[in-house]
Each structure stands twice: as C-alpha cells, then as structure tokens.
Amino acid sequence: MSDVIILGAGIVGVSTGIHLLRRGRSVTLVDKNAPGRETSFGNAGIIQREGVRPHAFPRDLAMLMQVGLHLSTAARYEPLALPRLAPALLRYWWESSPEHYRKVVQSYAPLIARSIVTHADLMAQAGPDAEALVSKSGWLLAFRSDKGLRREAEKAREDALQFGISHRVVEWAELKQMEPALKGGLAGAIHWTDPWTVRDPGALVTEYFKLFERLGGTFVSGAANGLEQDAAGWATTVNGVRYTGKQAVVALGPWAPDVLEKLGYRLPLFVKRGYHMHYDTTKGAKLNTLVLDPEVGFALAPMARGIRLTTGAEFAARDAAPTPIQLDKAEKAARELLDLGERLDAQPWKGARPCTPDMMPIIGKAPRHEGLYAGIGHAHHGFTLGPATAELLAQSMTGEATAIDIKPFGMERFLGR
Template sequence: MQDVLILGAGIVGIATGIHLLKRGRSVTLIDKNQPGRETSYGNAGIIQREGVRPHAFPRDLATLMQVGLHLSTAARYEPLALPRIAPPLLRYWWASSPDHYRQIVHNYAPLIGRSITTHAALIAEAGPEAEKLITRHGWYLVFRTAEKLAEAAARAADDKARYGVNHEVVDWAGLKAVEPSLRGGLVGAVHWTDPWTVRDPGALVAQYFALFERLGGTFVVGAADGLVQHGNAWSTNVSGTRHTAREAVIALGPWAPEVLDRLGYRLPLFVKRGYHMHYHAEDGAELNNTLLDPEVGFAMAPMARGIRITTGAEFALRDAAPTPIQLGKAEAAARDFFPLGTRAEKEPWKGARPCTPDMMPIISKAPRHHGLYAGIGHAHHGFTLGPATGELLAQMMTGEPTAIDVKPFRMERFLGG
C-alpha cells in the first residue's frame, strides 16, 4: 500500500507529489493523459508574482454590455450554458463587489507571494534543462490609451506599497526600445519586473515530472474510476487494476467534480475556457517579451513553437464544442501593433480553467473524510500557483506548519462550515 494517491498529473498534482516524496511519503500519481498536457500546458507562461489581484467579475455597465452583446475579446459566454453556470457566476459577481474583493486580495496576496520561491526551488532541483526555459525579465502590460495606462500605473503603485510587487512604467519610446518590431498603436506599458516567464510551460511541467520520477514517484496512466474509502485507506480502479493508499489528493482541475460530487462535496465550481495558437512573425520580426493587452483582452508571448496568443475567458460548459471566436479577434488586434504572420498550427488549443466563485483556490483537507485532500480551483493562476499549492498540501498532510495561513482556502467556505 502506498502512502498517497494523487489524482491529476497537472502542475498541482506533480508538485504535490514532489513535496510529499521529499518528506518521505510514497506516492502514486494517476492521470488519463500524459503529465501536464491539459491546463498546465496552455497558458501564457508567466509565473505571476504580481498577480495579487485575481480576475474579478466585471461590474461596470459598459463592460457588461460588451460581454452581453458578444463584443468583448476579454470575455464571452455561450448562451446555452447559462442555465448551468448562472448560479456560480452570480456568486462570482457578488464576491467581486469592492468590499468583498478587497478582503479576497488581502487573503490571496500571501499565496501569490510564494509563487517565485516555490518554482525556483523546483527549477533548481529539476536541473539545467528546466533552467533553460526560464527568463527573469518580467513582462509588459501594454496600453493603447494614456488614460488606461495612468489607471494601471496607479494600481501598480498601490500594489508596490501594499504587497511589495515591483514595476516600472514605460512610455512608447521605452517600450519600443525593448521591442523594436512593434509598429505603433501603443502609448506605453506597466513593466512588471518580479515575474518570471517560461518559453514552453508544458516542457517545464515535464521537467518537474521527471524530478518526481527521480525521487521515486510512481505514475499510472489511465482514467481513475472515482475514489472509494475502505476504513483508513483510499482506493481507485484504473484499467482493471486497483491502487490503494492511506491518503488521497484530488488535483483534477476542471474534472474534480466527477470525483468530489460522488463523495458528497458539491462545490460551486465552474470553468473559464481559453484558447491559444502559435504564429510566425513577418519579415524577421521578433517578440522579446510577453505582452498583455488588457484593453482588448489577450496576451502574446515568445514561445519555443512561435509567438503564442492566448485568449481571455469563455464562459461555457467544459466539454462543449470549441468556439474560438475570441482568438480571431485577438489575432486581428495583435496585428494592430505587431507584424504577426501566419498561423503555425492547423487548429487552436482549447483548455478549461477550473474556477471558484470567490476567485481563490481550494487547498484543503476534505472536512467529512479522513485522509482526503484537494488542490483545485486556481482559475488563471494554476501554472503560477502549482508549486505553492503542492508545498502547502504536503505541509498539511505531514503535520508541518504551513508556509502561509491556509484558512482562507478551506473547502468549508463553500459547505457552510
């Protein structure tokens, strides 16, 4: 019998396994796919140390109208999904009110504060191939209007004062100096200097998985048939073989409800779907840094496979057919200021970000079962927070003091406890 079963081999599950192995626990990691091929793979590749403010639900009428009329690139919804997702979205809107959101940021900031530290430790242990994927020059939040740049600069100054997040404000000339291929159409940027960027997020997760295996972890590929508790042990069936351990961790991202619901934990989880596509550049143009355009709602990043454009949020059912409308809009907007060339792939990648109504993950022991834990609901920051979540879960499971206060991330907040 193993010490721990982990369901889900994304960055959260792998990091949790690494931290448990380093504390002397035996670990079996189970996933229906190869490690890190779902949400951990498709993102802008930023370890977002600056991300102390999770993505709030829009509350101003202009933005709501844009989304409602499907004019927005940053967010869109599928009308047929609304009956299913409306209840958690209403709670999301409520949690985004100024007073509630202020407290959420206060609780969330210490977790984001662990992002670089915990990634750095895993990168150092994973070795030189992981190190080659990392750039430590931050990223740029770019703006098309001086008014929006001034608003962002004021928020950045507040984040510096409250949370120690470092930044520089650059004008168009300064931005052009670091990105000579830009055509124009931008007035400047907030340069977040603390975050790290990754030229291939999937490859970094693969390096973390290789570390997991070097430490003695076991990986089983196949769909786990739920979780069943037998006395003080947990078991699951994978392709006819039963795997058993004293404790279990659910790190299944948007697939977590398939296990949690059967155990009686009906949490108000929903997904934000997203898309990415890689592009060639025209005429020898180069993109040196990750740029995010919040006025339109997309990011573009230099990746190993080309320039990756990632879209905003699509509120839809997890497994519904792809509707990459936002990607087309983002592609057109990117060409406003950069000589973007042809697509490097036939079809866009689609993924689902697992979300909670209060914008904070669940990093918690399950309150009604002994030996059951969950690390889910990281929304836009799963890649950023995977190692920090793994550290906290391992500390909780081995009785160590946790690096930060984990009370705000308890599952009980959605269960009336």
C-alpha cells in the same frame, strides 16, 4: 499500497507528489494524459508574482454591455450554458464587490508571494533543463489608451507600497526600444519586473515530472474510476487495476467535480475556457518579452514553438465543442501590434480554467473524510500557484506548520450553504 494517491498530473499534482516524496512519503500519481498536457500546458507561461489581485467579475456597465452583446474579445459566453453557470456567476459577481474583493486580496496576496520561491525551489532540483526554460525579465502590460495606462500605473503604485511588487511605467518611446518589432498603437506599458516567464509551460511540467520519477514516484496512465474510502484509506481503479493509498489528493482541475461530487462535495466550481495558437512572424519581427493587451483581451508570448497568442475567458460548459471566436478577434487585433505570419497549429488549443466564485483556490483537507485533500480552483493562476499549493498540501498532510495560513482556502467555505 502507497502512502498517497494523487489524481491529476498537471502542475499541482506533479508538484504535490514531489513535495510528498521529499518528506518520505510513497506516491502514486494517476492521469489519463501525459503529465502537464492539459490546463498546465496551454497558458501564457507567466509565474505571476505581481498577481495579488485575482480576476474580478466586471462591475462597470460598459464592460458588461460589451460582454452581453458579444462585442468583447476579453470575455464571451455561450447562451446555452448560462442557466447552469448562473448561480456560480451570481456569487462571483457578489464576491467581486469592493468590500468583498478587498478581503479576497488580503488572503490571496500571501499565496501569490510564494509563487516565485516555490517554483525556484523545484527548478533548482529539477536541473538545468528546467531553468533554461525561464526568463527572469518580467512582462509587459501594454495599453492602447493613455487613460488606461495612467489608471493602471496608479494601481501598480498602490501594490508596490502594499505588497512590495516591483514595476516600471514605460512610455511608448522606451517601449519601442525594448520591443522594436511593435508597430505602434500603444501609449506605453507597465513593466512588471518581479514575475518570471516560461517559454514552454508544458515542458517545465515535464521537467518537474522527471524529478518526481527520480525521487521514486510512480505514475499510472489511465482514467481513474473515482475514489473509494476503505479501512486502509483510499482506493481507485485504473484500467481494471486497483491502487490504494493511506491518503488521497484530488488535483484534477476542471475535472475535480467528477470525483468530489460522488463523495458528497457539491462545490460551486465553474470553468473559464481559453484558446491559444502559435504563429510565425514576418519581416524579421521578434518579440523579446510577453506583451498582454488588457484593453482588447489577449497576450502575445514568445514561446519555443513561435509566438503564442492566448485569449481571454469564455464562459461555457467544460466539455462543449470549441468555439474559438475570441481567437479570431484577438488575432486581428494582435496583427495591429506585431507582424504575425502563418498559424503554426492545425487547430486552436482549448483548455478550461477551474474557477471558484470567490476567486481563490481550494487547498487543504476535505472536511467530511479523513485523509482526503484537494488542490483545485486556481482559475488564471494555476501555473503560477501549482508549486505553492503543493507545498501547502504536503505540509498540511504531514503535520507541518504551513508556510502561510491556509484557512481562507478551505473547502468548508462552500459547504453547508
């Protein structure tokens, strides 16, 4: 028997295992895939210290019309999935109202503030191979329109005053000096200087996993057959073998409902799917810093494998067949900015971001069962918040005072409604 069973070896599960091992707990980590090969693998690689404002549901009519008519690259939906998604999306829209959203930001900002410090902590212990994956030069939120740039600059000034987030407004002439390979079509950018970027997110999770193993953690490869509570705590069966623990953590991202619903927790979780593709470049083009184009809806990130193009959100069933329509649109727009060469992947990578209607993750104890915990629902910020979530879970599970108040992230907010 272990002290703790963790289901899910993404960045949340691996990091939680590390924090518990540091506190003297024995840990068994279970996943059907290699650590960090799912949602933790296929993102833009930003540790988003500036991301105090989670992605709200669009409320302006023009954007809603673009999405509704499938004209948007930033977001699209699968019509057949809408009936099942409708209740969660309706609440997502409601929680995105100005009044509700202000409260969300106030609760969310302290969590985001733990992102850099908790990643830095794990990187330092994981060693030089982990730290070598990281750039600390920030990233660029680039705008094609001057109106968009000025509007975002005003928001950035407000966030600097309220949350202490550093940034610079970079006009086109300076942006061209920073990134000579950009071809034009941009008014300028917000240079967020506090965040870090990672040139291979999956590799960073692998380095964290190596630390997990060095600390004495046990990894079990295989699909867990749910969770069962018994007199000793919790048990799961993998490939016919029963594993037990005094406590259990569900860190399965978009697959969490497969376990939690059997235990009576019907949470309004939904997914935003996303795609990425790697590219070579032509004409000697090189990108030094990640560039995100919010007006079209894609990011270009310099990665170990090449330039990674990531898409916006696709509202669809978690396990539905890939429909990389957004990727094709984003690629066309990206080629206007940078001389991309051939695609380097045989097929687009597809992942599912686990989301909650109020844009905040679920972190902490499950209220109806002793010894059951969850760290799920991080949406666009799972890679950013994995170590911060792990810190809070481990503190809560071992009776320590938590680094920040975790009550706003409790599962209770979605139950009994």
